[in-house]
Amino acid sequence: MGTSVQVTPLCGVYNENPLSYLVSIDGFNFLIDCGWNDLFDTSLLEPLSRVASSIDAVLLSHPDTLHLGALPYAMKQLGLSAPVYATEPVHRLGLLTMYDQFLSRKQVSDFDLFTLDDIDSAFQNVIRLTYSQNYHLSGKGEGIVIAPHVAGHMLGGSIWRITKDGEDVIYAVDYNHRKERHLNGTVLQSFVRPAVLITDAYHALYTNQTARQQRDKEFLDTISKHLEVGGNVLLPVDTAGRVLELLLILEQHWSQRGFSFPIYFLTYVSSSTIDYVKSFLEWMSDSISKSFETSRDNAFLLRHVTLLINKTDLDNAPPGPKVVLASMASLEAGFAREIFVEWANDPRNLVLFTETGQFGTLARMLQSAPPPKFVKVTMSKRVPLAGEELIAYEEEQNRLKREEALRASLVKEEETKASHGSDDNSSEPMVIDTKTTHDVVGSHGPAYKDILIDGFVPPSSSVAPMFPFYDNTSEWDDFGEIINPNDYVIKDEDMDRGTMHNGGDVDGRLDEVTASLMLDTRPSKVISNELIVTVSCSLVKMDYEGRSDGRSIKSMIAHVSPLKLVLVHAIAEATEHLKQHCLNNICPHVYAPQIEETVDVTSDLCAYKVQLSEKLMSNVIFKKLGDSEVAWVDSEVGKTESDMRSLLPMAGAASPHKPVLVGDLKIADFKQFLSSKGVQVEFAGGGALRCGEYVTLRKVGPTGQKGGASGPQQILIEGPLCEDYYKIRDYLYSQFYLL
Secondary structure, three states, X not given: OOOOEEEEEEEOOOOOOOOEEEEEEOOEEEEEOOOOOOOOOHHHHHHHHOOHHHOXXXXXXXXXXXXXXXXXXXXXXXXXXXXXXXXXXXXXXXXXXXXXXXXXXXXXXXXXXXXXXXXHHHHHOOEEEOOOXXXXXXXXXXXXXXXEEEOOOOOXXXXXXXXXXXXXXXEEOOOOOOOOOOOOOOOHHHOOOOOEEEEEOOOOOOOOOOOHHHHHHHHHHHHHHHHHOXXXXXXXXXXXXXXXXXXXXXXXXXXXXXXXXXXXEEOOOHHHXXXXXXXXXXXXXXXXXXXXXXXXXXXXXXXXXXXXXXHHHHHOOOOOOOEEEEOOOOOOOOHHHHHHHHHOOOOOOEEEEOOOOOOOOHXXXXXXXXXXXXXXXXXXXXXXXXXHHHHHHHHHHHHHHHXXXXXXXXXXXXXXXXXXXXXXXXXXXXXXXXXXXXXXXXXXXXXXXXXXXXXXXXXXXXXOOOOOOOOOOOOEEOOEEOOOHHHHOOOHHHXXXXXXXXXXXXXXXXOHHHHHHHHOOOOEEEEEEEEEEEOOOEEEEOOOOOOOOHHHHHHHHHHHXXXXXXXXXXXXXXXXXXXXXXXXXXOOOEXXXXXXXOEEOOOOOOOOOOEEOHHHHOOOOOEEEOOEEEOOOOEEEEEOOOOOEEEEEOOOOOOOOOOOEEOOOOHHHHHHHHHHOOOOEEEOHHHOEEEOOOEEEEEEOOOOOEOOOOOOOEEEEEOOOOHHHHHHHHHHHOOOEEO
C-alpha cells in the first residue's frame, strides 16, 4: 500500500466554525490550522484538547483568528508543544492579530484565557518558510517534506503541500484564483493528481457575477455618496488580513479623485501592521514588486490614510465626514463596536461590511435580511479604581504581599533545616578548648574561624545556633575562581521578553500607546451597561472576502483531479452540493467527515523505493521542464550488492514507446502566443480556440468530456490538412516537451 493518511476534523466541518484539522501521515500527526472565533468559545476546542499532546507539528495557513486564534491557549492550557511552521507574514501579522484581540478584550472584560506572555511564547519559536521552500522533517517525521505555496487570500496565506514517498497531500482552504491589487492568485492549479486534496466548500453555492472593476466602482460610489451628504463611513475589518486590499483601493481612489475626506485605520496595532507590511513586498503581487524595483515606490506608503491606535485620537479629529476602518469585523469587541454604537442612529452614516460576519456575532445580526431596526448591545469599559475602592484594593494587595512573604520565609527556613539539620552531633554538648583557636584555612583564601562558647548546648531544633560556617565549594585554578560562561549568557527568549516589556514586539516594533496598555498595571475595574441602539444608518454588505466562488472551485478541483478528496469548512448544504458534484464529475472518492470522525484516505497505489544505478544514469538525457528536469528511462529492476532494489540498464534493446508530450497548456496563454506569431485567433463557443480561418483547437478529457474530467487531457486540432493546420500544430508542439 501507499503512504498511510488519515484525516480527522477537530473543528470547522458542516458549519462556519474556525478551522482545525488533524492529518496523520504514517503516524506523524500534523495539526493544520488552530483557529478560534471572536466569541472565544472554549467548547469548540474540546476535540483539540483530547489530541493536543500527540501533535508532532503545527502548520498555519493564514494570519487571522479563524486560522490561528487558539494557538496561545492551546500551548498554555491544552498541552500543545509541537513546533509551528508558517510563512513570515503569517507569523508576524498573526502575532499582531492576537495582540489586537487581547487588548480589545482586556479593555472591556476580565479576559483571562491567555495573556500577552502566552502570545509571545506561542509565536516565539515559529519556524518561518518561504513560498515553495521544501522543508525536510527529521526524527519521527523523517522522509516527510512540507512546503507552503501561494493561496491568494491573505498576505503570506498558504496552501500546504505535504510529500511522503512521492505522494502529495494538499491542504488548500480559503484560496483565491483571482489576482488582486496586493496579491497574486493561487497556484493550486499547478498541482496535478495529488494523492489527497483537503479543501473547503465555503463558497460552493456562491457565484460571483460582478467583475472586479464593477465591484470596485460600486464600493467607492457607495462610500462617496454618504460622504458627500455629510455622513461618516465605518468599515469593520480584521487586524492585518483582508483590510490591506481595502486600504489600497481607498488610497488609489483618493489619489485619483483628489478627495479631502480623511481616512483612518484604527486598531491597537495599526502602525506596527503597516510597518511590517511595507517590508513584505516580495510576498505581494507582481505589479507591486515591479513598481518597487523600478521606481522604489512602496504601495503601502499611505499618503491619504491616517493610522490611529486609540479612540481618543479619532474623537479629537477635525469634525466632518470621514472613513474609518476599525477592528473587529465581527463587532464583538474593539473600536468598531464602539464606533457603531455612536454612529448607528444617524441616517447619513454608513456601515459597510466587506465579509460575512461570524455566526452569532453582532455583525452577522446586522447583515440579516431585513436588517434589525433596534439591537441590544452590552457596552463595557475599563476604568481606574478611585476613592474607597482604591484604598480597599491597596490594603488587600498589601495583605497578600505580607502573606506571600511569610510563606516564602517559612519555606526558606524549612529548606535550610533540611540542608543543615542532619548533623549527627547537633544534639551533643559542644566542648571546646578555650585556650586554642581552630583556624580553617582554604587552599585559596584567608582563614575562616568557628567561634563558639564553651559549654553551649544548642537545642535539637536549631539549625545554626551561632556563627555558622559554610564551606565554599567553588573550584579554583592558577588564575582564580573557575567560572561557567553559560551563566552569563542572556537567553534569546529572555531578551525577546525584555524587549516586549519595554514597549516593543520581537523586533522592537510596537506602538508606544499599545505598549503602555500592555504595561499598565494600575488597579481598575470593568463597568458594563446595556443599550438599545436604534439602527438608522445604512447597512451594506459587499464581497471583499478574497475567496474563489463556486464555479471556480469546481473548475480548479477538476483541474487538480485528486485521487481522493476531503471536504471541510462549509455549511451542510454547500458541503453536500460540492460532494455530489465531485462524485459525479471529478473523483470517485469524496469524503466529508464529521467532527472527530477519522477517514482513511491512504492511497491504493503501491510505492517502492529503488536506487538509480550509475550505469543507467550515465546514458540518460534530461530536458528542462520549469524548475525540474525530465527524461524517459527504459530500465529493469534488479538488486545491488547491498541487496537494495535498483533500476539497471536493459539487458537487450528496449521496445519502442509512444511519444509522450509533457507539459500543461493553458488555452488563454496559447492564444496570446499565436497572436504574437501573427495568427488571427479568437475564442469560439464551448471553450474552443479558432485559429485562422479553418483550424479549431479544443481541450477535452479522456472520455471526451469538456472542462477537465479526471485523468490526462487531450488537445484536439480540427480542420483540413492545409498549411495553416501544420503551422498551428508545430506551434502547439513547441509548447510541450517530447519524450
